Amino acid sequence: MLKQVADVIRGLSADGVQEANSGHPGLPLGCADIGAVLYGEVMKYDPKAPEWADRDRFILSAGHGSMLVYSLLHLSGYDVSLDDLRDFRQLDSKTPGHPEYGHTPGVETTTGPLGQGFANAVGMAIAERMMAERYNTEEDTIVDHYTYTLTGDGGMMEGIVYEAASLAGHLGLGKLIAIYDDNDISIGGSTDITFTEDVPARFRAQGWHVVDGVDGHDFESIKAAIEEGKKVADKPTLIVAKTAIGFGAPTMEGLSAAHGSPLGDEEIRGMKEKLGLPVDEKFYVSKEVKEFFAQKRVELQKEREAWEEKFNKWAKANPELKKSWDQAHNLELPANFREVIEGLEIDAPIASRASSGKTLSKIVDEVEYFVGGSADLAPSNKTYQDKYGEIQKGEFAGRNFRFGVREHAMAAIGNGIALHGGLRPYVATFLVFSDYMRNAIRMSALMNQPVVYVLTHDSIYVGEDGPTHQPIEHTESLRLIPNLTVLRPADEEETKVAWIQAMERTDGPTALILTRQNLPHIEKDNPGDIYKGGYVVKGPQDADIVLIASGSEVSLAVETADLLEKEGKSVRIVSVPERRLFTAQGQDYVNQVLGSKNSLRVAMEIGVGQGWYQFLREGDHLVSIDTFGASGPGKEVADKFGFTAQKVAKEIMNKL
Numbered sequence: 275m276l277k278q279v280a281d282v283i284r285g286l287s288a289d290g291v292q293e294a295n296s297g298h299p300g301l302p303l304g305c306a307d308i309g310a311v312l313y314g315e316v317m318k319y320d321p322k323a324p325e326w327a328d329r330d331r332f333i334l335s336a337g338h339g340s341m342l343v344y345s346l347l348h349l350s351g352y353d354v355s356l357d358d359l360r361d362f363r364q365l366d367s368k369t370p371g372h373p374e375y376g377h378t379p380g381v382e383t384t385t386g387p388l389g390q391g392f393a394n395a396v397g398m399a400i401a402e403r404m405m406a407e408r409y410n411t412e413e414d415t416i417v418d419h420y421t422y423t424l425t426g427d428g429g430m431m432e433g434i435v436y437e438a439a440s441l442a443g444h445l446g447l448g449k450l451i452a453i454y455d456d457n458d459i460s461i462g463g464s465t466d467i468t469f470t471e472d473v474p475a476r477f478r479a480q481g482w483h484v485v486d487g488v489d490g491h492d493f494e495s496i497k498a499a500i501e502e503g504k505k506v507a508d509k510p511t512l513i514v515a516k517t518a519i520g521f522g523a524p525t526m527e528g529l530s531a532a533h534g535s536p537l538g539d540e541e542i543r544g545m546k547e548k549l550g551l552p553v554d555e556k557f558y559v560s561k562e563v564k565e566f567f568a569q570k571r572v573e574l575q576k577e578r579e580a581w582e583e584k585f586n587k588w589a590k591a592n593p594e595l596k597k598s599w600d601q602a603h604n605l606e607l608p609a610n611f612r613e614v615i616e617g618l619e620i621d622a623p624i625a626s627r628a629s630s631g632k633t634l635s636k637i638v639d640e641v642e643y644f645v646g647g648s649a650d651l652a653p654s655n656k657t658y659q660d661k662y663g664e665i666q667k668g669e670f671a672g673r674n675f676r677f678g679v680r681e682h683a684m685a686a687i688g689n690g691i692a693l694h695g696g697l698r699p700y701v702a703t704f705l706v707f708s709d710y711m712r713n714a715i716r717m718s719a720l721m722n723q724p725v726v727y728v729l730t731h732d733s734i735y736v737g738e739d740g741p742t743h744q745p746i747e748h749t750e751s752l753r754l755i756p757n758l759t760v761l762r763p764a765d766e767e768e769t770k771v772a773w774i775q776a777m778e779r780t781d782g783p784t785a786l787i788l789t790r791q792n793l794p795h796i797e798k799d800n801p802g803d804i805y806k807g808g809y810v811v812k813g814p815q816d817a818d819i820v821l822i823a824s825g826s827e828v829s830l831a832v833e834t835a836d837l838l839e840k841e842g843k844s845v846r847i848v849s850v851p852e853r854r855l856f857t858a859q860g861q862d863y864v865n866q867v868l869g870s871k872n873s874l875r876v877a878m879e880i881g882v883g884q885g886w887y888q889f890l891r892e893g894d895h896l897v898s899i900d901t902f903g904a905s906g907p908g909k910e911v912a913d914k915f916g917f918t919a920q921k922v923a924k925e926i927m928n929k930l
């Protein structure tokens with residue numbers, strides 16, 4: 275039967291790509307047998323309950339092979355119809371070009387950027403262990419599922435897979451099973467031209483159990499490999515499956531030509547003939563395959579219902595755990611959360627990374643499901659929680675991750691943890707290294723995942739470490755990512771609010787941009803306005819000059835204002851910790867905050883500041899930096915780049 279299932283997948287996938295006249299048939303044809311084994315025999319899922327917490331997860335890291343997933347979801351009974359398959363790659367369809375989380379029931383994560391999915395899978399497998407540790411009892415095992423991922427040669431070449439595999443091996447994630455679609459082909463042709471390393475040896479060295487030499491077209495071998503992997507409880511498993519890309523295509527099998535364009539009508543006819551599929555029927559599903567999955571669905575539903583029963587019994591016996599489970603899955607905050615965080619006593623002057631650290635520790639006490647760590651910069655990022663244990667091999671009760679120097683994987687693992695459900699992650703590094711994880715940050719935003727990015731050492735004030743470590747374009751470029759909230763607090767009070775806003779935002783990621791250097795407390799006319807993303811710190815509506823800034827430049831603005839006032843000028847100071855939130859308050863509010871028509875507006879950013887032009891008019895002024903920084907004591911570097919009150923005040927006086 276699995277053979278029939280696989281061939282039907284091949285027909286559906288080839289037809290889908292052909293109909294769209296766009297897409298990647300090679301992988302679905304090559305991995306149809308693996309897919310048939312996973313959905314036809316191995317995996318625990320219920321198409322009627324795609325959100326079932328204890329389902330096995332399947333992540334197609336090689337997202338270009340999306341027709342494989344869509345075919346499997348259709349056949350197994352998810353809400354993906356044949357018409358949806360016919361609509362492959364069409365606008366607003368359930369079957370977009372690459373699998374997109376939230377668009378298609380049964381799609382666990384958005385994949386396409388090679389390697390992201392693999393790291394997401396590592397995150398999910400970590401989350402599974404942590405949830406098991408938290409919620410399973412002597413009597414009842416509530417959390418007990420596997421995470422499967424399929425990765426091609428392309429993913430294997432990506433650094434993120436190396437990083438994520440390294441951490442997965444270190445943590446001994448026994449319930450993670452990765453399948454390597456080892457077809458020796460990528461877009462450029464044979465992988466020999468660039469990729470000749472010993473992948474199985476590499477994974478063994480990373481602490482994985484490797485099942486090598488598996489025939490990816492032999493059902494028994496695939497099943498046996500998965501069974502073997504399941505038996506190894508203290509290591510993740512890599513199954514190296516030899517496949518032929520475009521399997522079944524009469525002239526294209528084994529060639530890169532099958533990778534990324536429609537096979538063509540002739541080739542598809544030939545394939546169908548060869549596989550014994552009706553040659554003239556598109557999107558064909560045999561009666562036997564339908565019946566096979568109908569039967570399968572009954573069994574799977576029973577399994578899920580048995581779990582529900584067990585879960586309900588567990589919930590009755592453990593009301594406290596059940597309460598915690600619900601809070602965690604709904605990302606609920608304590609009712610008095612704002613009060614508790616706002617009421618936290620933090621003395622200034624203090625670096626915002628340090629006030630962030632204090633706030634974070636309080637949040638971790640208050641919010642059990644909030645877990646995280648840093649890429650080997652915990653002492654600098656102020657993210658380690660001394661009160662709690664850390665996640666290590668065989669120890670998943672802790673709250674602290676040691677991500678190691680693996681920024682890209684860290685962020686994508688964060689996405690995986692968030693997607694799994696029941697936990698919410700924060701991840702941390704220097705702002706300048708946000709570049710290393712940029713695509714994963716983008717994926718959090720694209721998937722609406724509430725990962726919190728703690729990014730410290732936010733400007734040339736980093737000082738001695740020099741231009742390699744001094745962010746210039748980073749804050750501005752993060753602000754460009756759609757759906758990413760970028761909060762750059764100006765003092766300890768704004769930092770607490772930034773954390774509150776990050777935690778209250780459950781439908782997308784937040785980046786907190788924090789200083790290394792101390793910041794004074796800023797006296798504000800209406801501290802409650804901080805929540806608006808932009809507000810008047812002080813100063814009259816009809817001021818001669820309006821200084822607009824965020825983060826450390828707000829205190830610089832306060833100093834600058836003192837000097838300007840000595841020159842007889844009236845000054846208003848506006849703090850904008852989050853630009854999009856500020857503009858979302860409406861044009862009237864923005865206009866009111868930015869003062870009268872006649873004032874000179876000066877925006878200040880200790881880095882690239884292009885985005886501030888949205889608040890400036892002809893004749894207004896931007897104080898910013900668009901070159902790299904320099905090594906030296908922070909204050910001297912700031913002086914060199916004109917970021918002292920004296921220099922800024924002088925620049926403004928010249929402008930008037």
Ligand SMILES: Cc1ncc(C[n+]2csc(CCOP(=O)(O)OP(=O)(O)O)c2C)c(N)n1
Binds near residue numbers: 338388425455459
């Ligand atoms: C990060 C990233 N770089 C490049 C691409 C473009 N791309 C898509 S598939 C692919 C080749 C993948 O080769 P392989 O994993 O062997 O897939 P197969 O050819 O077997 O389908 C490339 C370069 C991408 N999707 N993501």
